Amino acid sequence: MKTQLNRGERRRLMYIENKDGDIDGARARIGWVTFSKTGKSIFYRGRELLKANVSRGNFLDVATREEFWVSGVKKRGSNVHWADSIAVKVDDDAVENYRELKETK
Secondary structure (H helix, E strand, O other): OOOOOOOOOOEEEEEEEEOOOOEOOEOEEEEEEEEOOOOOEEEEOOEEEEEOOOOOOOEEEOOOOOEEEEEEOOOOOOOOOOOOOOOEEEOHHHHHHHHHHHHOO
């Protein structure tokens, strides 16, 4: 199923931010996510994130109930909200693809 988030792809490079803590040592990451057939769940680093209707994030971790913000990676590299000052880590298996994306401005 094609949605705005998955663009009809099964796997996509995305910006993932944990609104309640960190993701393996970083508050936000850029990495590969996979989508369920319905597009209501995404899978990232062993987590299942379920689409939610909450004000702080757009996904909830099924196991921990932590809130996550997930969005497409911006070519200009400014994925973090302008008022936030958090470090973003790029997953090792996504570095090359992220670099290529930023170069296609």
